[in-house]
Amino acid sequence: MAETTRQRQKRQTRERILEAARTLMAGGRGLDSLGLREVARESGLAATSLYNHFPDMDALGLALIDSCCFRLRSAMEYERRSMIEIGPARAVKELVGRFVRYLNDYENDFRLLVQQRLGSHDRYRMRIQRELQLLVDELAEDVRQAVASQGREPVPAEQEAEAAIAIMFGAGISMLDNTVTARRVLADHACLQLEMMALGGRMMAQGTRL
Amino acid sequence: MAETTRQRQKRQTRERILEAARTLMAGGRGLDSLGLREVARESGLAATSLYNHFPDMDALGLALIDSCCFRLRSAMEYERRSMIEIGPARAVKELVGRFVRYLNDYENDFRLLVQQRLGSHDRYRMRIQRELQLLVDELAEDVRQAVASQGREPVPAEQEAEAAIAIMFGAGISMLDNTVTARRVLADHACLQLEMMALGGRMMAQGTRL
DNA sequence: ATCTTTGACAAACAAGTGTTAGCTGAAAGA
DNA sequence: TCTTTCAGCTAACACTTGTTTGTCAAAGAT
Numbered sequence: 001m002a003e004t005t006r007q008r009q010k011r012q013t014r015e016r017i018l019e020a021a022r023t024l025m026a027g028g029r030g031l032d033s034l035g036l037r038e039v040a041r042e043s044g045l046a047a048t049s050l051y052n053h054f055p056d057m058d059a060l061g062l063a064l065i066d067s068c069c070f071r072l073r074s075a076m077e078y079e080r081r082s083m084i085e086i087g088p089a090r091a092v093k094e095l096v097g098r099f100v101r102y103l104n105d106y107e108n109d110f111r112l113l114v115q116q117r118l119g120s121h122d123r124y125r126m127r128i129q130r131e132l133q134l135l136v137d138e139l140a141e142d143v144r145q146a147v148a149s150q151g152r153e154p155v156p157a158e159q160e161a162e163a164a165i166a167i168m169f170g171a172g173i174s175m176l177d178n179t180v181t182a183r184r185v186l187a188d189h190a191c192l193q194l195e196m197m198a199l200g201g202r203m204m205a206q207g208t209r210l
Numbered sequence: 211m212a213e214t215t216r217q218r219q220k221r222q223t224r225e226r227i228l229e230a231a232r233t234l235m236a237g238g239r240g241l242d243s244l245g246l247r248e249v250a251r252e253s254g255l256a257a258t259s260l261y262n263h264f265p266d267m268d269a270l271g272l273a274l275i276d277s278c279c280f281r282l283r284s285a286m287e288y289e290r291r292s293m294i295e296i297g298p299a300r301a302v303k304e305l306v307g308r309f310v311r312y313l314n315d316y317e318n319d320f321r322l323l324v325q326q327r328l329g330s331h332d333r334y335r336m337r338i339q340r341e342l343q344l345l346v347d348e349l350a351e352d353v354r355q356a357v358a359s360q361g362r363e364p365v366p367a368e369q370e371a372e373a374a375i376a377i378m379f380g381a382g383i384s385m386l387d388n389t390v391t392a393r394r395v396l397a398d399h400a401c402l403q404l405e406m407m408a409l410g411g412r413m414m415a416q417g418t419r420l
Numbered sequence: 421a422t423c424t425t426t427g428a429c430a431a432a433c434a435a436g437t438g439t440t441a442g443c444t445g446a447a448a449g450a
Numbered sequence: 451t452c453t454t455t456c457a458g459c460t461a462a463c464a465c466t467t468g469t470t471t472g473t474c475a476a477a478g479a480t
């Protein structure tokens with residue numbers, strides 16, 4: 001069934017509202033400091049019209065976070081086979097490269113996600129935590145498969161993945177206040193840290209301890 | 211020169227204001243969603259009285275962040291000699307233990323710092339970034355000294371320290387939404403991850419690569 | 421062609437915001 | 451003891467906020 005004119009226009013307006021909210025947050029403002037009227041003004045609508053799309057401000061925020069999660073997931077998605085076949089060192093580079101590209105494209109998305117991961121709104125937090133846990137789980141599965149395909153001892157993949165995400169997000173946060181060239185240095189550091197991590201995991205799997 | 215009655219009362223009131231702001235943020239609210247009048251009400255003062263202590267809301271926020279930084283620094287401070295002498299495995303446990311204790315005592319401080327690290331206010335961000343960099347630097351110096359005292363090859367200490375802070379902060383963020391017992395598990399994970407990191411650094415110093 | 425639905429609108433409401441001006445009374449200094 | 455200082459107060463100003471009510475015109479349905 002084709003989309004009617006009404007449905008299309010409503011959907012477009014809805015997107016316009018979300019886009020307006022994104023614009024307002026571009027300067028680094030927090031989601032909770034955004035006002036309904038302010039968003040309405042930015043999107044060229046009457047304040048009351050927003051109620052035709054979202055029951056209240058919270059629903060708008062959740063929609064925004066949902067779309068941010070979707071874009072993060074899309075950006076970090078890849079073909080597993082290729083990641084596994086290229087070997088660990090290049091896989092690390094590929095992973096970080098993907099993340100840096102995401103950061104350049106959706107800087108404000110990232111800011112929003114990291115900020116709201118600690119926000120007051122429980123629903124927001126849960127949604128984001130779940131998304132990040134999925135990221136960790138997928139990464140852990142990749143690590144396991146890559147190691148298995150090389151016939152090595154099983155490494156603590158969950159821990160590696162968790163640490164890897166923490167390291168990348170930490171680097172990402174630092175990148176936000178830096179120039180594009182400085183970001184490259186930070187990305188290299190992140191690569192090195194991930195390699196150390198992987199190396200340590202491999203040693204630990206062989207029984208080596210500190 | 212002793213503190214006069216007036217000076218003492220003013221200082222106490224100032225602290226009362228900051229404490230009120232802390233209370234209001236206890237539920238996880240963002241700093242930018244705090245109102246001057248709201249803080250005044252919470253601290254039992256007239257709104258206008260706050261101007262006797264802070265020129266505007268931004269100054270209040272900065273004072274709050276400053277005190278959070280101070281408490282973080284105090285909590286993570288330790289005697290270097292002891293850290294170096296107990297060996298790497300126990301040093302990791304000590305470090306994480308210290309951080310967990312800080313988190314239990316000053317949960318809202320931590321939330322505030324992590325949130326405002328990505329906030330809109332440049333001065334806030336810079337102040338926090340500087341504080342965290344100091345944390346990284348000190349940790350790196352400890353790693354270097356500990357390694358040197360054992361007569362080992364120099365490891366990439368800066369990178370280890372940076373990753374370590376990222377890992378601990380990542381774990382800390384996860385801990386905020388968990389019970390005390392679940393936090394212990396997360397702390398153990400963080401320890402394991404830090405050990406992997408240290409092990410990988412040592413291997414890398416010996417020339418091993420992925 | 422007629423009737424119903426509905427997205428967008430302006431007006432209004434009660435409450436909240438940051439900030440300024442001016443007053444008061446107690447502490448500090450002479 | 452007299453004067454100055456100043457933390458805290460009330461009142462007021464000019465906004466902004468989220469939300470409700472009722473109107474209107476275009477799209478969809480019959």
